[in-house]
Amino acid sequence: MVSLARRCKPKPPFPGVLLILTDREELDITDADAVNAYFGSEAFDAVVNCAAYTAVDKAEADEETAFLLNFQAPLLLAEAAQAKGCRFIQVSTDYVFDGRHNRPYTEEDETSPQSIYGASKLRGEAAVLGSYPEAIVVRTSWLYSRYGVNFALRMQELMQEKESLNVVFDQTGTPTYAPDLATAIFTILSHPAPEGGVYHFSNEGVASWYDFAVAIRELTGAKCKVQPITSDMYPTPAQRPAYSVLNKGKIKAAFGLEIPYWKDSLAVCLGK
Numbered sequence: 001m002v003s004l005a006r007r008c009k010p011k012p013p014f015p016g017v018l019l020i021l022t023d024r025e026e027l028d029i030t031d032a033d034a035v036n037a038y039f040g041s042e043a044f045d046a047v048v049n050c051a052a053y054t055a056v057d058k059a060e061a062d063e064e065t066a067f068l069l070n071f072q073a074p075l076l077l078a079e080a081a082q083a084k085g086c087r088f089i090q091v092s093t094d095y096v097f098d099g100r101h102n103r104p105y106t107e108e109d110e111t112s113p114q115s116i117y118g119a120s121k122l123r124g125e126a127a128v129l130g131s132y133p134e135a136i137v138v139r140t141s142w143l144y145s146r147y148g149v150n151f152a153l154r155m156q157e158l159m160q161e162k163e164s165l166n167v168v169f170d171q172t173g174t175p176t177y178a179p180d181l182a183t184a185i186f187t188i189l190s191h192p193a194p195e196g197g198v199y200h201f202s203n204e205g206v207a208s209w210y211d212f213a214v215a216i217r218e219l220t221g222a223k224c225k226v227q228p229i230t231s232d233m234y235p236t237p238a239q240r241p242a243y244s245v246l247n248k249g250k251i252k253a254a255f256g257l258e259i260p261y262w263k264d265s266l267a268v269c270l271g272k
């Protein structure tokens, strides 16, 4: 959400867009009455749902809340947006796939989430598009930015604190700089009549979490050693896809997007 805001002001590429940002205190998206009252009282042309239950491991023991946030809430928002005649974009995830591919996933590939988080996001996608076929679902992967809680920030902290870090090298995907996703979302919104449905977006290229960590170390000049380990040496409650690279052909063809290579965007994020 912060990345969307920073893409709007104070300079281009999208200076004419007036953004209304809400947080949980202002609008609890699981509260149907609050959502309907909000849509009745405010004027806007489009809604982008960046909110979600994103605690992937915690979701394994908190299925009800994960589905409330990732399925029921997006459905409420999509229905309210459709009733108001405004466009709707839902952000989703590469974790809808099981990771058994060895070539980038297209929007047509079969989904098979391996975690409660992935299953709840997939149900949310289906609910949104089932109730509002002109809505757009943007699946993305490995999001990071200068804000909030994310892998890139956490690695930088740990690299200052520790002499050595173990990072898994058998999960392959693509890091995505949140401002690049924000640019993609604004580009979609700039289009007069985009076709509804699912679109994949990440930065270009491929990396393991280990590669991502090594790139952070190289760009920041940290002295910490980064050691590759396998996922079974770092067990987590939720299973992650071993491979979740997204094919971005559809979004590039539809919107003429030029997508930065992940390491170039990481350098921008780190101010290098």
Ligand SMILES: NC(=O)c1ccc[n+]([C@@H]2O[C@H](COP(=O)([O-])OP(=O)(O)OC[C@H]3O[C@@H](n4cnc5c(N)ncnc54)[C@H](OP(=O)(O)O)[C@@H]3O)[C@@H](O)[C@H]2O)c1
Binding pocket: 001, 023, 024, 025, 027, 028, 029, 030, 049, 050, 051, 052, 053, 054, 055, 069, 091, 092, 093, 094, 121, 139, 140, 141, 142, 143, 144, 148, 149
């Ligand atoms: N992070 C990734 O690597 C990644 C990868 C692929 C896709 N995605 C998707 O990208 C989107 C953004 O992810 P993110 O990592 O930026 O998420 P995030 O940092 O966890 O932010 C989620 C936001 O949702 C808000 N929220 C939670 N419950 C709410 C409620 N009932 N009403 C209103 N707001 C509520 C949270 O507010 P509080 O801070 O108050 O809890 C938080 O600000 C999500 O759809 C996620 O599934 C993320």
